Amino acid sequence: MALDVRLATATLSAPAELKAFLAGRTADGAVVTFTGLARGIDKDGSVVGSLTLDWYPGMTERSMLDIAEAAAARFPVSDLVVVHRCGDIAPGETIVFVAAAAPHRRVAFEAADYLMDRLKTEAAFWKRETGPAGTRWIEPVDDDRAALARWKDETP
């Protein structure tokens, strides 16, 4: 069981991460990945020039690791990887990559889903979008909270 949790200050390559995660994997029948991209259009339809994620060195990594540890305690996965960008991110760039490996697919799907629901609401980032109209802070929306609440009844 390995947890690989990292902040990426420069680029994040989902194909490279997946390749490394798959290498030498002979005991698992399933790897599920999620790749999150920075969008160039926000949900109101406005153009987003760039996204900036501020972070608190040390605390942000800890918050990501706490979430990964909770996922590992909850689902019988073989390995997890969580890589999150910070700093300035252009539309189309990968902002987050998550992968879960397990002997069977259901557990891998659930672990990746759980990781993303918690990262979207609880990871220690402060996010703002900059576009033609200026800068706007982003906070978790009701959909994110509802997604997180799906897991609450069984949360240890």
Added chain:
Amino acid sequence: MTRILYFGRVAERLGAESSLDLPADGASMGEIRNLLAARDEVAADALLRVDVRACLDQVVVRDDVRARPGQEIAFFSIFSGG
């Protein structure tokens, strides 16, 4: 001088960090918040909000928790999530 770190909306208003002379026996996080807020109106508006969290040694704490010189003190708006 003890460094005070700011993040999120607080950093947008007050910059990434500030500093404060903390008494040798420390002060509560609420007292520290009030001392920083007393500096000017912008600081008061940025810090005296219920959704601005106090954080000691990278753990979110209540305002009655005591901080001592040398500990890492931060104030920030709620997390956006990833």
